[in-house]
Amino acid sequence: YADEDMRGAPDWRSLVHPDDLARVQTAIRDHVAGKTPIFESTHRMRHRNGEWRWVISRATARVDKHGRLLRLVGVELDITERKLYEEALFREKESAQITLQSIGDGVITTDANSTVDYINPVAEELTGWRLEDAMGRAIEEVFRAFHEETCEPLENPLSVSVRRMRPIKSVRPVLLIRRDGNELYVESTAAPIRDGTGHVAGGVLVFHDVSESRELNRRLSYHASHDLLTGLVNRREFESRLERALKSAKAREASYALCYLDIDQFKIVNDTCGHSAGDALLGQVGALLKSKVRWRDTLSRLGGDEFGILLESSSLDEAMRTAETLREAVRNFRFTWEDRVFRLGASIGVVPITSENEDVASILSAADSACVAAKEGGRNRVHSFAENDIELMRRRREMQWAARINxxxxxxxxxxxxxxxxxxxxxxxxxxxxxxxxxxxxxxxxxxxxxxxxxxxxxxxxxxxxxxxxxxxxxxxxxxxxxxxxxxxxxxxxxxxxxxxxxxxxxxxxxxxxxxxxxxxxxxxxxxxxxxxxxxxxxxxxxxxxxxxxxxxxxxxxxxxxxxxxxxxxxxxxxxxxxxxxxxxxxxxxxxxxxxxxxxxxxxxxxxxxxxxxxxxxxxxxxxxxxxxxxxxxxxxxxxxxxxxxxx
Missing domain, CATH: 3.20.20.450 (EAL domain)
Structure with a gap:
């Protein structure tokens, strides 16, 4: 308003927003009554153009000797823009709070010292900590992370993120120990929070439960790498381990040997008693062989009635002794099916894995050839492969030619x-x-x-x-x-x-x-x-x-x-x-x-x-x-x- 607009101005109360008027009048009366040292109020007043503006009004009363109000002397400061910012900030904060309350991930925020200042309901459920109990505690106390396989304690991902001043995403699940001692597996992402100057003012940790998906992946991985009939490693996984063993042998880190075992009488059992008997026989023989090899060796069912044993830290002589032990175990085993008893035998081919081997296929081919030689030599025996073995070399060439002809x-x-x-x-x-x-x-x-x-x-x-x-x-x-x-x-x-x-x-x-x-x-x-x-x-x-x-x-x-x-x-x-x-x-x-x-x-x-x-x-x-x-x-x-x- 201009000065001339104020001459003969209407009652000031007509300029105050109706919703704020009662509150303003109460504040004035309290001040005049001496209850407050100054009159101060935040309210809306009508602008000349008709719009309502937010103001802070501060004033002192001038009264006569009888205590009657003569006038108010003070200032009014237009804070409309600040008020709009505050309202927007409030809405944003409210939206963030509702979002954090609603999302399916656990969220924990901390200050610059990694002290918890907020934890959402999902995080409460996952960690077992209530908000009021978690606030003020170190993040390491609320979110206790351990390696998923070794169970060794891990540095808290939020602490790492704040220290490195960059986001950190877990590359594999971690084991989270809840407040009540129960365990679950989670994946997490941590990031620092910066203030207006760019300095780290705190951090946020977002995590979710992957226990079910991890168990499903574990089962799928097991099925992909194991033979369902015997529970042993399957051929694909065996060849993968054989590949690693060959690399190790080429680097001269360790010595390995491969045994290729074929059950001699399997076809008789399968043909006379049916496939159920054959399956039972394979399961029992698999368990028998597993009981005879060391924990660090790999036993696999390669297919049909063929088994592979990858022997770690084993010379050829040691592998021959192991093969003889396996042959003797199978020979002494009796398979019973519906009152019928079968004696079995095992033909085993043994090959050393050395730096001279070309690839996995050539190793398996040599072992298979040695196994066939054991069969043709009378069955129920062990045959070791030697590079100068003319018969085995011929057989290997024929096996390679068979594939090429097809x-x-x-x-x-x-x-x-x-x-x-x-x-x-x-x-x-x-x-x-x-x-x-x-x-x-x-x-x-x-x-x-x-x-x-x-x-x-x-x-x-x-x-x-x-x-x-x-x-x-x-x-x-x-x-x-x-x-x-x-x-x-x-x-x-x-x-x-x-x-x-x-x-x-x-x-x-x-x-x-x-x-x-x-x-x-x-x-x-x-x-x-x-x-x-x-x-x-x-x-x-x-x-x-x-x-x-x-x-x-x-x-x-x-x-x-x-x-x-x-x-x-x-x-x-x-x-x-x-x-x-x-x-x-x-x-x-x-x-x-x-x-x-x-x-x-x-x-x-x-x-x-x-x-x-x-x-x-x-x-x-x-x-x-x-x-x-x-x-x-x-x-x-x-x-x-x-x-x-x-x-x-």
């Missing part, structure tokens, strides 16, 4: 070549050749069957290879009309395992029906050894396909002399004279006579002969003079590729 089948890395078969006594109308298999390895190099066929036979992969060859050879012949028209005879090799496969003959017949090929143009070659070993099966196989018109050849003939007696009864069309006799035919009279004899016997039994390894013109001329019908070898033609692999 991968090659899946990835389409096989190829077909053909090798011409030349008539020696009279010309023939059309092409006559044998299909040869080649494998393209991971680096794109061509590998001949001699490098992988033994592994394929040992691990039962040859039937799958034979199926691939027949299916792709037939598909190629169907797609190449000129080749098919010019073809007199195409020879395809079959393994002895395929002859013993009940599903293989229907597969071959089905391929003929699907392709529509003239069966008389196809000749299947089977080795003399396979034919003699499974004479009746081979005979049935040959007779069934001969009804379709197929031809047959007996491959590598002469390497098994016991077969001569079978020959006159064996319904094949060709004898292939083994190349070991043909190669030295020019210099070795015995080999020459062997070729002559086989050729004559073949002709006497109504069969044509094919000599392998005809590597030059002189050998071909000699074979011609001996009356051999056909020659095959580098002297006739080099192998030529007819079907590329699916992988470039």
């Amino acid at each position: 991968a090659a089948l899946e990835e389409g890395r096989f190829e077909l070549y053909r090798m011409a078969i030349q008539p020696l006594q009279r010309p023939e109308p059309g092409a006559h050749y044998e299909l040869l298999l080649r494998l393209k390895d991971e680096g794109g190099r061509i590998v001949a069957p001699n490098d992988f066929i033994a592994a394929a036979e040992r691990y039962g992969i040859t039937p799958a290879i034979d199926r691939w060859v027949i299916e792709n050879a037939f598909r190629w012949l169907v797609s190449e009309a000129d080749e098919r028209e010019n073809l007199l005879r195409c020879s395809i090799n079959l393994s002895g395992q395929s002859l013993g496969d009940d599903k293989f003959l229907p597969f071959v017949i089905d391929q003929f029906h699907k392709s529509g090929l003239d069966a008389s143009k196809i000749c299947f070659e089977i080795t003399e050894t396979a034919a003699v070993a499974s004479f009746s099966q081979a005979n049935r196989f040959i007779q069934a396909l001969k009804e379709l018109g197929c031809k047959f050849a007996l491959d590598d003939f002469g390497t098994g002399l016991s077969s001569f007696g079978y020959l006159k009864h064996f319904p094949v069309d060709y004898l292939k004279i083994d190349g070991s006799f043909v190669r030295e035919i020019l210099r070795d009279p015995i080999d020459r006579e062997m070729v002559r004899s086989i050729n004559e016997i073949g002709h006497l039994t109504g069969k044509q002969t094919i000599a392998e390894f005809a590597e030059n013109a002189e050998i071909i001329q000699m074979l011609t003079s001996l009356g051999v019908d056909y020659a095959q070898g580098y002297g006739v033609a080099q192998p030529q590729r007819v079907l590329k692999s699916a992988v470039a």
Whole structure:
């Protein structure tokens, strides 16, 4: 208001907010009555523009001799902005208090000396401390933290945060001991609180209960790393520990050894008494083995009836003694199931883990090979692996090749070549050749069957290879009309395992029906050894396909002399004279006579002969003079590729 506005001004009471007027008048009366030395009041007054402003009014009364009020002399200070700030601060504080009361985390605040000045209801519940009891106490007394595994006391995270002047978040759960002594696991975050100048004025600790989630994670972790049937470490966890042991061995920190144990009679129990008995047997054997190894060693069920034992701080000799103890324990164990008692045995392979080992896979492969050697040596025995063990090295190579062959089948890395078969006594109308298999390895190099066929036979992969060859050879012949028209005879090799496969003959017949090929143009070659070993099966196989018109050849003939007696009864069309006799035919009279004899016997039994390894013109001329019908070898033609692999 301006001075002129105040002349003849309305009653001052009309300027005071109605809600504040009674309080202001009471304060004035108290002052005039001498109850207060000055009049002081905080209230609202109307501004000239009509809005209400907050003021602090301070005044003293002037009274006459009779004590009647003449006037008030004083000042009024506009504090509207301060009042608005106070109200905003109050609302913010109220909101913070409600938030702290409502959130699901425990919250504790302290002053700069880490003395508790606030604790919310969740923190009360988690720590067991009430607010009135906790206030004024050191944070270490209210929030007592310990390592979750070792139970060693930990420095309070809030104290650490205040000292380092930065937020601290727990990287793993900590064990919190409540006021009543009960335990729970919590995760926490601590941060310093700064004043307006940036100095640390206190701190806040926020934490929540993770006991249930920790227990769930523990169970999940246990299930992920343990075999549920036996309670032992599973293969994945075992390989992880084996990896750590190998790193330690390479750093020469400790010595380790691995035992690979296989229960010899498990299949008998499983097949005769059922899977429940097999499961019970594995559980009992697992417990038996666990009782025989040291606490620091790792016992694992690797799968099936196979167990692995990682021996720490153990030389090879000590590992052999441990393996012998385990073998003896299994041997003395009796498994009882429904009044039946079984004696067991254990074949154990032992390998040292040294800095020379390449990786975990090679260690397990060596141990498995040693275990197989123990089985093949008579079972219920221990076999140690040595790097110069020729048999084990061969077996390891075969195991590696088995995996590579399966991968090659899946990835389409096989190829077909053909090798011409030349008539020696009279010309023939059309092409006559044998299909040869080649494998393209991971680096794109061509590998001949001699490098992988033994592994394929040992691990039962040859039937799958034979199926691939027949299916792709037939598909190629169907797609190449000129080749098919010019073809007199195409020879395809079959393994002895395929002859013993009940599903293989229907597969071959089905391929003929699907392709529509003239069966008389196809000749299947089977080795003399396979034919003699499974004479009746081979005979049935040959007779069934001969009804379709197929031809047959007996491959590598002469390497098994016991077969001569079978020959006159064996319904094949060709004898292939083994190349070991043909190669030295020019210099070795015995080999020459062997070729002559086989050729004559073949002709006497109504069969044509094919000599392998005809590597030059002189050998071909000699074979011609001996009356051999056909020659095959580098002297006739080099192998030529007819079907590329699916992988470039």
